[in-house]
Amino acid sequence: MTDQRYDVVIVGAGAAGIATAASLKKRQPTLSIALIDPAETHFYQPGWTMVGAGIFNPPATSRAMASVIPAGTTWIKQSVLEFDPHANWVNLSNGMQIHYEQLVVAPGLTLNWGAVEGLEENLGRNGVTSNYAYDTAPYTWELVQNLKQGRALFTQPPMPIKCAGAPQKAMYLSADQWRRTGVLGDIQIDFCTATPGLFGVAEYVPALMEYVERYGAQLNFQTNLNRIDGEQKIAVFSTPEGDIEKSFDMIHVCPPQCAPDFIKRSPLSDDAGWVDVDQETLRHKRFDNVFSCGDVMNAPNAKTAAAARAQAPVVAENLLAHRAGKAVRLGYNGYGSCPLTVERGKIVLAEFGYGGKLLPSFPKALLNGLRPTRLAWHLKADLLPQIYWHAMLKGREWMIKNDVKA
Numbered sequence: 001m002t003d004q005r006y007d008v009v010i011v012g013a014g015a016a017g018i019a020t021a022a023s024l025k026k027r028q029p030t031l032s033i034a035l036i037d038p039a040e041t042h043f044y045q046p047g048w049t050m051v052g053a054g055i056f057n058p059p060a061t062s063r064a065m066a067s068v069i070p071a072g073t074t075w076i077k078q079s080v081l082e083f084d085p086h087a088n089w090v091n092l093s094n095g096m097q098i099h100y101e102q103l104v105v106a107p108g109l110t111l112n113w114g115a116v117e118g119l120e121e122n123l124g125r126n127g128v129t130s131n132y133a134y135d136t137a138p139y140t141w142e143l144v145q146n147l148k149q150g151r152a153l154f155t156q157p158p159m160p161i162k163c164a165g166a167p168q169k170a171m172y173l174s175a176d177q178w179r180r181t182g183v184l185g186d187i188q189i190d191f192c193t194a195t196p197g198l199f200g201v202a203e204y205v206p207a208l209m210e211y212v213e214r215y216g217a218q219l220n221f222q223t224n225l226n227r228i229d230g231e232q233k234i235a236v237f238s239t240p241e242g243d244i245e246k247s248f249d250m251i252h253v254c255p256p257q258c259a260p261d262f263i264k265r266s267p268l269s270d271d272a273g274w275v276d277v278d279q280e281t282l283r284h285k286r287f288d289n290v291f292s293c294g295d296v297m298n299a300p301n302a303k304t305a306a307a308a309r310a311q312a313p314v315v316a317e318n319l320l321a322h323r324a325g326k327a328v329r330l331g332y333n334g335y336g337s338c339p340l341t342v343e344r345g346k347i348v349l350a351e352f353g354y355g356g357k358l359l360p361s362f363p364k365a366l367l368n369g370l371r372p373t374r375l376a377w378h379l380k381a382d383l384l385p386q387i388y389w390h391a392m393l394k395g396r397e398w399m400i401k402n403d404v405k406a
Contacts, residue, residue, distance in 0.1 A: 003096065003097040003098070003099065004034070004076075004096070004097075004098050004099070005032075005098075005099040005100075006032045006033060006034040006074070006098065006099070006100055006101075007031045007032045007033065007100070007101050007102065007323075008024060008031055008032070008033045008034070008100060008101065008102045008103070008104065008319065009033075009034045009036065009090055009098055009100035009102075009103050009104070010033065010034070010035050010036070010103075010104040010106060011036050011037075011080050011090065011103070011104070011105050011106060011107050012035075012036070012037055012105070012106035012107035012108055012294065012296070013035045013036075013037035013039065013042065013065060013068075013069065013075070014037075014042070014106065014107070014108045014294060014308075015045075015294065015305045015308045015309070015388070015392070015393075016106040016108070016293040016294025016295070016308035016311060016312060017035060017037065017104065017106040017107075017294065018035070018042070018068055018069070018070065018393045019308060019309060019312035019392050019393060019395070020104050020106060020293060020311075020312040020315050020316055021033055021035055021069075021070045021073050022070040022312075022392075022393060022394055022395030023312045023313050023315075023316035023395045023397065024316045024319065024320070024395075025070050025071070025072055025073065025395060026316075026395035027316055027317075027320055028320060029072065032074070033070075033072070033073045033074065034073070034074045034075075034076050034098060034100075035069060035073055035074070035075050035076065036076045036078060036080060036090065036092070036098065037065070037075070037076075037077070037107075038077055038078055038079045039065055040064065040065050040066075040077075041062050041063070041064065041065055042062065042063050042064070042065045042067075042068045043061055043062050043134055044060075044061045044062070044063075044305075044385060044388055044389070045061070045162070045163075045305065046163070046304075046305050046384070046385075046388075047060065047061035047385060048061060048131045048132070048133075048134065048137040049131050049137075049166055049169045049170060049173070049341060050341075050380075050381065051131070051137040051138060051140075051141065052129075052131040052137045052138075052140035052141055052144075052170055052173070052174075052252075053140075053141060053144070053170075053173035053174070053177065053341070053344065054141040054144075054145070054177075055344070055381065058134060058137065058138055060385070061134065062134065063389070065077075068389075068393050070393075070394075070395065076092070076096075076098065078092040078093055078094050078096065079092065079093040079262075080092060080093070080107070080262050081093045081262065082262065082265075082266060083103075083105075083262075083266045083267060083268055085103070085267055085268060085284075085286075085287045085290055086267075088100050088101065088103070088289070090103070100289075101289065101323070102289045102290070102291070102319050102322065102323060103287075103289065103290045103291070104290075104291050104292065104293065104315055104319065105263070105268060105275050105290065105291070105292040105296060105297070106292060106293050106294040106296060106308075107260055107262075107263065107294075107296055108162075108260075108294055108295045108296060109160075109162060109257050109258065109259055109260070109295040109296055109303070110257065110258050110259065110260045110261070111132055111133070111255045111257055112255055112256045112257060112258050113255045115157075115255065115256040116225055116226065116227065116228060116253065116255065116256065117226065117227040117228070118227050118228040118229060118230060119228050119253060119255065121230070122228055122230030123136055123253075124136045124139050125230065126230030126231065126233065127143060127230070127233060127248060127249055127250045127251060128228060128230055128251050128253065129143055129250070129251070129252055129253070130252060130253045130254065130255065131166060131169075131170050131252065132162075132166070132253075132254060132255060140170065140174075140252060143250045144173075144174045144177050144178070144250075145177070147178070147183070147187060147249055147250050148183045148186065148187075149183065149186035149187060149249075150186075150187060150188070150248075150249030150250070151187070151188045151189075151190065151246070151247060151248050151249050151250075152171075152174065152187055152188070152189050152190070152248065152249065152250045152251070152252075153190045153192060153235055153246055153248045153250070153251040153252070154167055154168065154170055154171040154174075154189070154190070154191050154192065154251075154252045155167065155192045155193070155225045155235075155251065155252070155253050155254055156168070156191075156192070156193035156194060156195065156254050157194050157224060157225065157254055157255065157256040157257070158194040158195070158224065158256065159194075159195065159200075160257065160303055161254060161256075161257045161303065162257065162295050162303040162304065163302075163303065163304050163338060164199075164200065164302060164303075164338065165199065165338040165339075165340045165350065166254065167191075167193070167252070167254040168191060168198070168199075168208070168340070169340060169341045170252045171189060171191055171215075171217060171252070172211055172215070172340075172341060172342045172343060173341055173343070173344065174189075174252070175187075175189055175211075175215035175217065176215075176342075176343040176344050177344070179214075179215065180344075184215065184216070185216075188218070189215060189216065189217040189218065190217070190218045190220055190246060191212075191217050191218070191219050191220065192220040192223040192224075192225065192235075192237055192246070193219075193220070193221060193222075193223065194222065194223065194224035195221065195222075196221050196222055197221065198212070198219065199340075199350070200302075200356065201350060201352050201356040201358075202356070203356075203358060203370055204340070204348055204350045204369075204370060206370075207342070207348045207370060207371055207372060208340065208342065208348065211342045211343070211372075220237075220239075222239055222240055223237045223238075223239050223244070224237055224238045224239075225237055225253065226238050226243070228251065228253075233247055233248050233249065234246070234247055234248075235247075235248055235251055258273060259272075259273040259274050259275075259296055260296070263275060263296055267286075267287075268284060268287070268290065268292075270298050272298065274296060274297060274298035275292040275296050275297040275298060276297075276298055277291070277292050277297045277298060277299060279299035279300065279301075279332070279334070279354070280331035280332055280333075281314070281318050281328045281330070281331060281332075282297065282299070282311060282314050282315050282318065282332055283318060283322075283328060288322065289322060291315045291318065291319055292315075293308060293311035293312060293314075293315050294307075294308045294311065295308075299332070299334065300334070300354060301332075301334040301335070301336050301353070301354065302336030302337075302338060302352070303336075304336045304337060304338060305388065305392075306335070306336055306337035306338075306351075307334075307335060307336040307337075308392075309392045309397075310332060310333075310335040310336075311332055312392075312397075313330065313397050314330045314331070314332045317329055317330040318330055333353045333354060333357075333359065334352075334353035334354030334355070334357075335351070335352075335353045335359050336351070336352065336353070337349065337350065337351045337361075338350040338351075339376060339379070339380040339384075341377070341380065342372050343372070345374055345377050346372035346373060346374060346376070346377055347372060347373065347376035347377045347379075347380050348369070348370070348371065348372050348373075348376070349367060349369040349373070349376035349379065349380075350369060351369055367379075
């Protein structure tokens with residue numbers, strides 16, 4: 001088996017990896033680029049919340065991986081075993097070594113289903129579901145439709161997680177369906193989050209609290225799911241006062257999340273296991289020819305597809321500057337977007353950057369992101385999927401504003 005050499009190697013063909021490859025090819029078509037990812041299917045993960053609410057059909061959120069690999073890019077359908085950033089090699093599980101001049105690390109994060117005792121064996125049955133998986137998001141909608149009375153739990157683990165608003169989106173959309181069908185008054189809703197508050201950016205909380213109150217949901221902060229007994233329909237949570245049990249008829253679980261093992265054990269990771277980058281340039285702090293984007297790197301931004309969309313041009317510009325022996329020129333401002341679906345037809349469009357700074361894309365007169373709007377719903381339901389498939393993954397960098405470094 002012969003070793004291979006490329007100008008740029010990108011590990012991970014998710015949203016961040018594909019977008020970065022496409023952005024690089026748009027700027028420098030002659031680059032030899034390898035994308036390394038064993039997956040045969042590429043998923044539009046932001047759509048799974050809508051699948052769980054009966055709004056999207058599951059197949060609309062997936063495409064064959066081969067169909068989204070940018071033209072002129074080599075797809076290596078293997079898993080990464082280890083990195084050797086001192087020698088510029090990536091070692092694959094099939095024994096192949098891939099040499100690079102520049103490396104982009106974008107494999108996403110790992111959903112750690114096994115961290116909650118009893119979750120894996122009950123997921124998809126016994127009233128246990130999650131919109132964080134393609135296979136179980138439809139089960140969420142099935143449970144919501146069938147529940148006429150009882151108790152529904154919605155959980156959120158400690159940060160960081162991808163799309164920090166998704167656990168409560170599932171709650172709002174489920175509650176809205178129960179309201180529409182006249183059974184909301186017979187269902188007790190508990191939102192159990194390991195975090196100390198409802199949302200990390202305070203300006204969006206008032207609008208969200210209006211819906212918490214409308215749906216009669218009980219908020220349980222610093223309440224972290226530890227164990228599920230599916231047969232008995234009991235969930236056990238840790239709290240500052242000790243463990244508590246809650247019965248359920250339905251439980252929507254957001255699993256704990258972490259960096260992949262091959263990242264944790266690599267020379268590229270920080271002490272917590274994430275790829276260690278400068279939060280503005282997205283270049284590795286110790287290896288100048290290594291960049292990272294998407295959910296796996298340690299910049300303190302929201303882990304969303306919108307963040308990856310903003311990061312890809314930064315990585316592309318700065319990587320090419322490095323190749324040319326020039327100073328990196330673009331700075332990522334931490335932009336992320338979380339369209340908080342508070343009811344069918346309305347969304348609170350949260351857009352913010354580092355430190356919770358509000359970074360709205362639209363004038364307030366057109367779209368007030370602090371309030372639920374129908375325009376934001378149409379953006380999420382109709383426009384964003386098209387932007388994802390036909391712009392972001394094609395290297396078309398629409399509506400992206402990054403800082404030019406002096």
